[in-house]
Amino acid sequence: MKGQFNDLFNKEDYSLYSNAMTFMRRPLVKNPLVEKADVVVFGVPFDMATSGRSGARMGPDAIRRASVNLSWESKKFPWDFKLFEHTQIIDAGDLVFDCGDAKDLALRLEAAADQILKSGKMLLGLGGDHFITLPLLRAYKKHYGEMALIHFDAHTDTYNNGSRYDHGTMFYHAPKEGLIDPASSVQIGIRTEYKQQGHGFNVINAMQANDLSADQIVSQIKEIVGNKPVYLTFDIDCLDPAFAPGTGTPVCGGISSDKALKIIRALKGINLVGMDVVEVSPAYDHSEITALAAATIALELLYVWTANKIA
Template identity: 35%
Template sequence: MLFPVALLGVVLAAVAHEGHVHDATPDTVPETEFQSWVAKYGKQEDLPFSGPLSFSHLPYAKCLEEPDAKFSVAVLGMPFDTTTSYRPGARFGPFGIRAGSRRQRPGRGYVLHYGFNPYVSGKTILDCGDVPISPVHNGLALDQMEVAYADLLRRPIANEEIDRTRSLALDGVEHPRIVTLGGDHTIVLPILRALHGIYGPVTVIHFDAHLDTWPAPPGIPAPYEAAEITHGTFFTSAYKEGLLTNSSIHAGIRCKFTGMEDLEHDVEMGFALITTDDIDDVGVEGIIKKIRDRVGSGPVYLSLDIDVLDPAFAPATGTPEAGGYTTREVKRILRGLIGLNFVGFDIVEVAPAYDTNAETTATVAADIVHEFISMLLFEPKEKTAESDFRVQAGRNGDEL
């Protein structure tokens, strides 16, 4: 028995020696065939129809699971729609908007109106994925969205001097900005709760066909108070919680009312009103002036319900209303608001199941998100008064 054991020892030693030789780190790592090809012909970026699904092919991270993720602007999905009153489906909005952005990409983000590309502005823009949200319990879902938004809002900003809102924050610190992809409109309530912890009450610019300041439905019994919060009542809840200033404004309103009591209640909630029809009387510049004169120089949050557009331009929404703005009108109004102290944006109520096979609504929504990012990061060529921001932005294309 000694001979085989001795022989086994020799064999094991030989194997160990052989393994030692193969474990040695080579001086150079051989390139793969593809790497050799790229070295010869150059690296190609993702095509519009290829690559992972992130907004405009931006870098993607699950920021809520990655505490070291830093950004100046985050794109964040909130796939929530369980307080919708008519057609559900906005939980698929973040996916649909990202899909609608496939033709957009950082290398081709230059817009003549602004005269710059926000993706190469030196600011870190990151798609932070979606908030994990309960699809079966509204109260839990609202808490999840608030905590997630507050977490990202308090992250150290990746690039200093994103805009002039540092002095507006209660802690005097520069905070990132978040562009949220809804989701039904109720997502604004947890967002406003999170923003309140940083800025106190904020002013809201609300683009929508509907007021969303209706009182809670009557007759809800005590154990079911959560049912008071819907995508048509959340602004009333925000007012009662002290989250809003008294200088907010709607634009694009054209829904039908119970009566004048709806408008009286809306005024009590601190909102002024611009109807869709007003654009025929005062034009785009008149709409812009009304909004700017109303909101002032405090912290401003902009919320855009896709149904502010006419269903001809954006049919994929839960509560469509005929007679809305055109896409061009909305974009021109948004560009006229450059220079306000925006602390966040959202686009809501995109429900892809009702879209055309050409993805009309998703494409429009993605383009509006590009506008939001551009509005946040646009800097005038010369430091000017606040009211001149939009003048410089509007003239960038005149040099052609």
């Protein structure tokens, strides 16, 4: 028995629930720029741009904790390959910024994302409210030029009557900054008011999305985005509150988690260059179902990216 527990306090080892929770129990690194990896998971605990219920700053931690429920599967059903045999993923923890300063957040997030992309890695962002997508897009523009946007949401986020830092104005500013091309972009699950005339973006609203099959939706998406580099952002309130109650601005009539996953899986083949999952607000969640949905969506996106890489 002597010597059996020599590594009892080796913090490099862990079981599913021990030590700091990372996304899918991937290695936690301090400096992602010097680590060998394909993908960096990066949390952004920010919700100062929220117009509804606050709390999304706790979203990255909730998503990571929920992802533990997924990490025991060597390959995620129904995929036919093991993700971590083809893609090396690290968790860089959360962005450090002055939590009372939205401008500081925007500048630091853009700079951090730019450095990660310069190091040759892809980035999976975990929010945080949806404003974080705007500085992320600014960083991606430097590397990929004008992109197509695939945007899952209950809201278009194209409103021009918010403040400079508002989670409903990102896609009003992004086209004006040349970050995304609305004509090559699509918004799925929309079910709140927006100015339809001159909107610019292609919209598959929630009523349409619920009536169409996942394959029909994906056929439209692929026709719209074509071969352009694609940034995919998933606001968890795209899902009906029955599947995702833990969010700041819930809206009834959304799509199911099953349909969302079917759509994402069928996006294999698009030129996916960046992604984020946002607006999880765990204070309003029940039994972690919102956080689990977000973690599952993030994992499926990584499978799509990897499937493209090994195709």
